[in-house]
Amino acid sequence: MGEHDLHPSEIAIIVPYLDGALRYMLGNAFREAGLPYYLLRRRSSPRDEPRVRAWLTWLALAHPDWQLPPSPFDVAEALTLSISGLDAARAELLTERLYQPEVPQLLPIAELPAPIESRVGTLFVGLFEEIRLWLAAQDETASIDQFLHSLFTLLSERRFQPEPDVAGAAVCDWLVQAATRLRHSAAAIGLNTPAAVGNAFIDGINQGLVTANPPELGDPPDPNGMMISTIYGYLLAGKPVRVQVWLETAATGWWDIPNQPLSNAFVLAQSYDPSQPWTMDNDFHIRNQLLSRIVRGLTARCADGVLLATSDLDRRGVRQDGPLWRALQPVR
Template sequence: MNPPKLTQQQRTLLESPFSDKVYITGPASSGKTTAGVARMLQMAGNGIPARSILVLVPQRSLGIPYAKAIQDPEFPAGGQPTVLTLGGMAQRMIALFWPMIAKTNQFGHPNQSPQFLTLESAQYFMARVVQPYLQRGYFENITLDPNRLYSQILDNLNKSAVVGFPLGQIGDRLKNAWVGSKTQWLVYDQAQECALRFREYCLQNNLLDFSLQFELFTKQLWNTLLCREYLVKNYRHLIYDNIEEDVPVAHDLIADWLPRLDSALLIQDDGGGYRSFLGADPRSAQELAETLPEKMIFKGSLVAGTQVDQFRLEITRSLRERGPSDSNVHSWKDAFDVQSFRFYPEMLDWTVQQAGQLLQNGVRPDEICVLSPFLSDSLRFSLVERFTRAGIPAKTFRPSRSLKDEPVVRALLCLARLAYPAWHLQPGREDVCQAFAQLLEGADLVRANLIAQTLYQPGKPEGPFAPFSSLVAEMQTRITFALGEKYSQLRNWMVEFRANPVNELDIFLSRIFGEVLSQPGSKLYQNLEAASVTARLVESARKFRQSIMAENIPLQVPVGKEYLTLLENGLIAAQSIVGWKQQLENNAVLISPAFTFLMSNQPVRYQFWLDIGSHGWWSRLDQPLTQPFVLNRQWKPDDKWTEAFEFAVNQENLEHLVSGLLHRCRDGVFLEISGMNEQGNEERGELVRAVQSLRKLLVRSPGDEHV
């Protein structure tokens, strides 16, 4: 298979022997991953069994370029390389070698298969463990959504596993670093106790959350001769990409594996580590890379233009130090445009207008992205509505967004309530109105409300929906017969389903979407984003059902009802690779949080940075039950998390963020300042200060238009 056109740096890698163990480092967009893909194709096409090649990535989305190359019809016939995260490998090995470890870890049912938990099912079981403690007054001094509370306790468990310290040390580590009121110590002690009780519950019921999977594999299975020899025999060649985004225990394992490999290629982004809040450790990655005998440095950017690259250097300098610069302003002044607005909506209007002008100048929609530190529901809605009115295709991507916040999901859950009358969860008329407005082609809120008011009859034994023909002629005309026909199609399907129901909620969701809502006459027809969201919902519901049924856990209500209730209460959904792939493939303007855009690792021509005065660009999220920088291998036990530490970490993260974004920008960035933020308050964060410092430099440059 012929590789794409390659640079001299990439060709140098391909010219090296297959027996080499090479470490590649360089900035983002310097062609390292492309070189890794080309190396994989080269090995598979030159006699090395493809099944002996392991591609390891810290996050599934980062493996998409390799997966796409493997799925290409021109990929050499025979076996295929394996693309995995270390977590995925752990799950495979545990499933394969379960009998070896089942009786050595105090599992309650060693003769039964384990149940691997997803993020959703882990939250569910965590809730079962923590609820009695909440009733006893635990965590009463903090205000936190229950699902966020559960996820932060799970995060503590995960940090213990991926960093490599004992589970019982979580509370002590957090308390030792804390410098505030000692009332916070009680919160850390309570979080510690809940983590220990959850681990006991998992062992008792053969439940494996991510942390337990990771520990079983890295601490036990990897140290057994049978498992180690199985992996060493099957995988002789390793490509490990984005090592700076992976966790230190993963680096330890690979360091142990490297001497047994025939070849290895380790790839690291300079200035990476964007997943540090999940345990990523660039310093540990560097120590791993330095054990390899050969190092290659990729220089320059294959994406950023000269002006953008110079602007990147200048703004990161400005973030570190204010004051004069000896750079030539003409080498970077045309890479950015600063726009100031008094009110937030004015900024959004200008963003859409400017994006429209770029499209008129020949820029493709997928070459534009709109970024903010956080993508709230209101901001997402406001931007999508504006782009829709302008006739510009737009897509939003926020993996952390709860499924219940998706309008399509709310509409589907409304139909699920109607499909299962025995659950006694009949929705209100407002919910039904919103569902019809979301699903039926031609249904605006007025007509959807008319349908909900006249045809929705909750509690009726013959069904919740009356036939359209039962309306008087005047009402039929107001609703319109075209909309009435689409309503009747949905009603008839629901009537038939209620007559012959299936108990599994995920099957209901899959069927109604496939048979009705994805067909002509529905607003979801040919709506790829809605299809992606629905796929996530179906997958989430199915995995939850399988987790519950596998353990024969007694429930007072049907599994589907339990899941629906959890979801509506704010269950945090796991990330889906489907969403990442769709985000990369759709030809539409991307609206995304800045860090999410970085992890997609896809360049664009133009970026819009919204409200650069927001402190969200600089400050980290407050997490009262955990602290990712303290639960880190690089943290010294005697250090205290002071304001100086907080400032230094926030400053460093902002520099990395800005540099990473500009490495993935080809032609220019629009920096937008709003006098009032989304909440109507004035902000002046570090990013806008740095930009204003650059604008002062431009004052001394005659004829400049930025000032």
């Protein structure tokens, strides 16, 4: 980048899909290289935010009478997000030995064998026990918003999080507001017990709640970093840049459209003749048309050039030879 006087904020990385595995790999690579970056994501369900899942896990464990036992994976994830420096492997060891999902409850650290305690570390085991005791001491009649505020106060202390958790504060604020609104409207919608309110709150989020007031999920964006975005996310909200990097250009994701036989947006359009069946030829034509528009839209937002990056095999080991890659062969 130095040779071309190119700043990271002048680069956009475009991918057809941005799943958790790809976010993890790109994030690790950029952190190791010391390059700032941020994810340009459209609003997503709160359940997609790990911190939301973690705090709902602690809420369910503090109220076993709600009969919403978290899975061992949820408990391990909550531990890694609540205790700074605790990796997934050691969190899983603690969960295997000290979590009973059938109750559900966390067991005291006296039940932990000495070799396991040595592997996990005395400090982490002590913080686990502090969370367990705190959960056991909670008043089950307290409102959800009060519980979440107290939980954030505990987990913000330096022994749990040495650095301020800005993203966690935003998630907490949204959860507290959502819980407060539910509490105020609970009687009107027939939720007359704390257990009914708690079940509605947790189930609503876990089942993919769509809210009119979505939280700012994830870490705050770095305005000086490289933008990482999906195709349509960038076309809808991305700013023009000097250089774009298109990843997975041999993948069919650049050409695919959602398989929605019962809610096909093209068939349901008022301009479509309902007497005409939707055929494979129609589908093929629309896919090519959309791909052409994607290419024109992306290149119109790029000043200097586009870098193409791909692999012969996808992450499953399947050979990739998508329409975009074939169309670009003459210009390679």
